[in-house]
Amino acid sequence: MAARKTVLITGCSDGGIGSALATTFQQRDFHVFATARDPSKMGDLKDLPHMTFLKLDVTNTIDIKEAVKAVAKHAGRNGTLDVLISNAGRNHFMPILDDDLDVVRNIFEINFLGPIALTQAFAPMLIKAKGMIAYITSTSGYLNVPYMGTYSASKRSLEIVGETLRLEIAPFGVDYQQNRLYKSIESTVAIRAQGGDGLPRMDTLEYANSVTDDILARTTGRVWYGGFAEQTKMSTTATGVPQTAMDSGALMGTDLDKVVN
Template sequence: MPSTRKTTVLITGCTPGGIGHSLATEFHRRDCHVIATARNPDVLKELEAEGFSIAQLDVTDQASVDACKIETERLTGGKLDILVNNAGRPHVIPILDGEMDDIQKTYDANVFGPMRTVKVFIPLLIKARGLVANISSNSSQIPYLFGGIYSSTKGAIDVWSRALRLELEPFHVRVMVAMTGTVKSNFAGKTHRSLPENSLYMPVKDKFEWRLTYSQNHGTYDTDRYAKAFVDSALKGEGWFGGLIGGSPSWFWCGGMATTVWLLTLLPRVMMERILSVYWGMGKMKRQIEEAARKRVD
């Protein structure tokens, strides 16, 4: 009897310690053929020794994406069942303090990166009637203190994914957006930005520094727990009645505070923003900034 073809999965951004690495491990545990990628594939040697396929992939580099597609065709026989757009770049800084070159790099990784991979890998996905899974964030739905630049990249992914879902319907390719809450990973542990000396927010520098590691200290999900729930949803397949029943969800909410954020999205935006203003302590921050301004005048 011919052997059954394994479900093929390519995941961007699989550096150890992050969500992508846990997703790769969980898909592999479910007997999928996982292609784990990273800008530096040397960090994935342990996965390769365990039977994973590994490949170099920098989603900000068109030549790298093109080369990875060729390698994926070779590894899978031309079909890709699931593309997980996980690679990304954190960005915590007050919007007014953002440097444009830095902001553009974040958009290149978080927005244009997934756009590149989908455009290049779509022939393989169409052949498999596959799934595009985009890692977004709860922060795209709420005013996220000092996280507006990062949140806006995920908001762009949300809107793009909705249109992409419609445009791919004729080709039987589905789109799942992972509305990810706080999850334990090395993502927030990367090199932090500092407030510039002339920042208007210097009087609340302590609040900014508290915010840098917020995702790792507030309702934070275990990464493996998140990965299991994600893979459960991704592997449900097409379902019935055009995916209305039993298939992979269009929107996957999971992670710390995900339910809370989802409930907040049901409120009028003015009310939601007032609630978040209280939560972030904007009243106290305002008083601190005003007091600092008065001292400078005196």
């Protein structure tokens, strides 16, 4: 019997996208490495078979090294990881003029630098498996939503890295996806931070199944799911230029076609 393929997913705390993705991949016969900063918050997954639970703060280099060791130990001589999904992230709602820059730096450490560090650490295993990398970003990166400017910037920045990485890694057979001026409306900011903006949300398991389908089909580039995702896609990316043409232009003079794998 062939060994189960493996997937590592960050940010698998109960009730979120990561937990739903972990459930979905487990149902698709993967061995799942479910990770969270606090493993006790992954209770919804505890009774599922073929799961390994790991403590992983994506800003902590020691946690990342220990996660690599755990996956390598499970993989044995094979030493591969088939899918890496960077989902862990921190939401943030604050008017830009009131933002604490130390908080913003921490947002970028979690949402932007963390996934890059994780990708670098697992790259040898992913290359050996000719695997798949997926970054969970946000449609907010394409919109100018009040109070979400710095959060949106962190997610859009990660997407730019992901789209660039998609081209760079292709030769290896790996695919990619306190003074507050606004005190008078502070309650509105707080409500929106808790999802109280009145906008529809896509069910997490429906989202997870759609994303899993695309990963297993090795769909590369951007995929769009979630409330108003399609409308955002239509309004921000309708350039009429095919992605393949954009890629060809971006690849000119890079010599990536000469990389020996």
